[in-house]
Amino acid sequence: MEFAMNGRPPVExxxxxxxxxxxxxxxxxxxDNYPVDEAMGxxxxxxxxxxxxxxxVNRAFxxxxxxxxxxxxxxxxxxxxxxxxxxxxLHQIAxxxxxxxxVVYCDNDPIVLAHAxxxxxxxxxxxxxxxxxxxxDPHAVVEGAKKVLDFSRPVALSLIALLHFVSDExxxxxxxxxxxxxxxxxxxxxxxxxxxxxxxxxxxAATEKLKAAGVTLALRSREEFxxxxxxxxxxxxxxxxxxxxxxxxxxxxxxQDDGVIPGYGAVARKP
Numbered sequence: 001m002e003f004a005m006n007g008r009p010p011v012e013x014x015x016x017x018x019x020x021x022x023x024x025x026x027x028x029x030x031x032d033n034y035p036v037d038e039a040m041g042x043x044x045x046x047x048x049x050x051x052x053x054x055x056x057v058n059r060a061f062x063x064x065x066x067x068x069x070x071x072x073x074x075x076x077x078x079x080x081x082x083x084x085x086x087x088x089x090l091h092q093i094a095x096x097x098x099x100x101x102x103v104v105y106c107d108n109d110p111i112v113l114a115h116a117x118x119x120x121x122x123x124x125x126x127x128x129x130x131x132x133x134x135x136x137d138p139h140a141v142v143e144g145a146k147k148v149l150d151f152s153r154p155v156a157l158s159l160i161a162l163l164h165f166v167s168d169e170x171x172x173x174x175x176x177x178x179x180x181x182x183x184x185x186x187x188x189x190x191x192x193x194x195x196x197x198x199x200x201x202x203x204x205a206a207t208e209k210l211k212a213a214g215v216t217l218a219l220r221s222r223e224e225f226x227x228x229x230x231x232x233x234x235x236x237x238x239x240x241x242x243x244x245x246x247x248x249x250x251x252x253x254x255x256q257d258d259g260v261i262p263g264y265g266a267v268a269r270k271p
Contacts, residue, residue, distance in 0.1 A: 013114070017215075019111075021081075023044070027054075028059065040215075044209075056256075057256050058161045058242060058263070061160070062160045066090050066190075069188055069190070076153060076156065077091070079105050080162060081106070081159060082106060082112055085118040089119055091119070095126045099126055102128070103128045103129075104128075104130075104145045108134035154183070154186035156190060161193070163218075164194040165218070172218065186269065190266075191225070191228055193264050197262065198260040225264045225266075229266060231270075234267070238266060
């Protein structure tokens with residue numbers, strides 16, 4: 001399926017197999033997904049009916065961490081794996097605190113590109129831009145982001161619910177280290193990540209179903225997750241299940257305490 005956009009050539013949308021961004025959109029109640037995404041989403045719900053709650057908890061973590069960063073002086077944000085726009089977006093959270101904040105969104109999914117205009121409605125004082133690139137190509141990400149952000153000043157690198165779709169074979173830890181190596185002292189890394197630590201049987205079944213559909217799911221342990229922050233200073237309370245990270249900065253998600261949220265979240269500063 002092709003989407004045409006103003007001033008751009010049509011982009012090809014593969015609707016023959018599920019895509020994580022579109023499944024995430026379906027979990028959140030969005031409309032930018034296809035029957036194949038809904039079908040796989042329903043299979044995930046059959047394994048764990050709390051998957052939509054997990055998606056909302058991840059989204060709420062992004063809101064709280066962005067608010068915390070903006071309140072602590074960060075004025076530049078690089079969000080990789082942006083996903084299909086769902087308000088409030090990261091720039092809206094950041095610019096409520098600091099209207100002059102600059103945000104670069106980055107994603108490799110053509111359907112996100114098709115909706116990129118929705119990501120660019122920021123404050124007149126600030127700047128929001130969209131970059132079509134893949135986290136597996138950190139050079140392209142960095143070079144594109146440098147056209148908007150000043151890499152001599154701190155940048156918050158946001159990787160929300162992204163790295164569990166990047167395999168060890170693709171060098172997930174090395175990719176994060178490469179991206180952080182480009183950022184100056186005082187920058188931050190923000191990550192959430194799914195894990196099998198709490199639900200091993202359900203997680204194994206989910207990984208196998210997604211693999212059969214062509215979707216990589218690399219669930220990592222707490223130790224493997226914490227490795228993403230090697231050389232960085234974790235912000236209190238450190239590595240936590242996402243809804244336990246500074247809950248006072250946002251409203252609770254209905255159902256978040258009714259069972260296990262099988263994931264981790266953390267924010268860390270580059271010294």
